[in-house]
Amino acid sequence: MENIIPILILTGPTAVGKTDLSIKLAKSLHGEIISADSMQIYKYMDIGSAKVRPEEMDGVVHHMIDIIEPDEDFSVSDFQNATKSIIEDIYSRGKLPIITGGTGLYLNSIIFNMDFGQSQADPSIRKELEDILKEKGSDYLYSMLEDISPQTARRIHKNNSKRLIRAIEVYKSGGQLGDFSSDLTLNENYQAHIIILNRDRDHLYDRINNRVDLMFEQGLLDEVEALHKMGYTKEITSMQGIGYKEILDYFEGLISLEDAKASIKQSSRRYAKRQITWFKRYPKALWLDIDKVKSIDDQLKIIRKFMASQGFEEKGEI
Numbered sequence: 001m002e003n004i005i006p007i008l009i010l011t012g013p014t015a016v017g018k019t020d021l022s023i024k025l026a027k028s029l030h031g032e033i034i035s036a037d038s039m040q041i042y043k044y045m046d047i048g049s050a051k052v053r054p055e056e057m058d059g060v061v062h063h064m065i066d067i068i069e070p071d072e073d074f075s076v077s078d079f080q081n082a083t084k085s086i087i088e089d090i091y092s093r094g095k096l097p098i099i100t101g102g103t104g105l106y107l108n109s110i111i112f113n114m115d116f117g118q119s120q121a122d123p124s125i126r127k128e129l130e131d132i133l134k135e136k137g138s139d140y141l142y143s144m145l146e147d148i149s150p151q152t153a154r155r156i157h158k159n160n161s162k163r164l165i166r167a168i169e170v171y172k173s174g175g176q177l178g179d180f181s182s183d184l185t186l187n188e189n190y191q192a193h194i195i196i197l198n199r200d201r202d203h204l205y206d207r208i209n210n211r212v213d214l215m216f217e218q219g220l221l222d223e224v225e226a227l228h229k230m231g232y233t234k235e236i237t238s239m240q241g242i243g244y245k246e247i248l249d250y251f252e253g254l255i256s257l258e259d260a261k262a263s264i265k266q267s268s269r270r271y272a273k274r275q276i277t278w279f280k281r282y283p284k285a286l287w288l289d290i291d292k293v294k295s296i297d298d299q300l301k302i303i304r305k306f307m308a309s310q311g312f313e314e315k316g317e318i
Contacts, residue, residue, distance in 0.1 A: 008098045012197030013272035015207045022100040032061040036101030048243035070238040080109035104278040112184045129165045193307045194285035242267045
């Protein structure tokens with residue numbers, strides 16, 4: 001049992017309040033934080049991704065933030081490989097790995113046994129799909145994916161050609177597209193303590209709306225403009241993120257600024273709703289309503305008690 005690494009997973013919908021609590025948990029439990037956010041991996045994309053600021057970190061080490069350029073590819077398999085190494089390193093130094101973020105596929109790759117070896121890149125298939133994209137467009141590619149897996153197609157925007165191509169490539173290479181397929185088993189290398197933060201739905205939506213307003217106050221327009229001047233367009237995956245594609249549409253005169261802001265709020269609320277549905281499928285997780293348990297100290301006590309009930313033993317400095 002000694003080789004089983006305890007990890008704490010703190011997740012929940014966007015804007016629920018993960019960042020603040022994760023830092024206090026890391027201070028309390030002598031941990032380091034690994035970000036499981038598919039937007040915070042990108043450099044220069046700070047405001048729109050609600051990236052934790054250095055001054056907010058309070059001395060806690062954060063991993064998997066600002067690791068790639070906005071036009072670089074980064075797969076779930078890449079996240080899994082990098083995170084496994086980081087978990088082992090954190091644990092080897094006597095600290096607790098704390099994985100924080102709301103990207104479900106990233107979390108799945110650690111919680112469950114997901115072998116990506118069978119779905120490595122196939123250059124010939126990718127070239128064939130890229131040719132189809134040039135000749136027939138992304139709508140045709142999207143219809144191909146709908147025929148293969150309607151469920152997967154619903155999770156990918158039809159203009160996100162890179163992800164469309166990757167999904168079809170995985171299928172044609174013999175890989176599995178199901179993110180919660182019936183044969184998923186827990187990763188026994190880790191003792192995963194899963195905490196899911198939640199709030200009253202109306203309050204959560206108010207927090208999302210207020211966060212978007214704050215992003216504009218902090219300079220979201222300038223951030224997107226700077227990215228665009230660097231050559232990053234809405235054709236690349238990172239710029240398809242909520243808060244980026246809408247501003248690019250505004251810059252192109254396709255929508256008004258008010259409509260862009262309203263669209264970001266609506267998309268963020270819909271994303272939060274999908275996240276909550278996703279997290280409901282996690283086994284043996286503690287759901288913590290932080291509207292009802294408002295004190296940080298009380299939240300920490302509940303989490304520590306939950307972890308202890310699952311066999312977690314605090315050692316040394318932890």
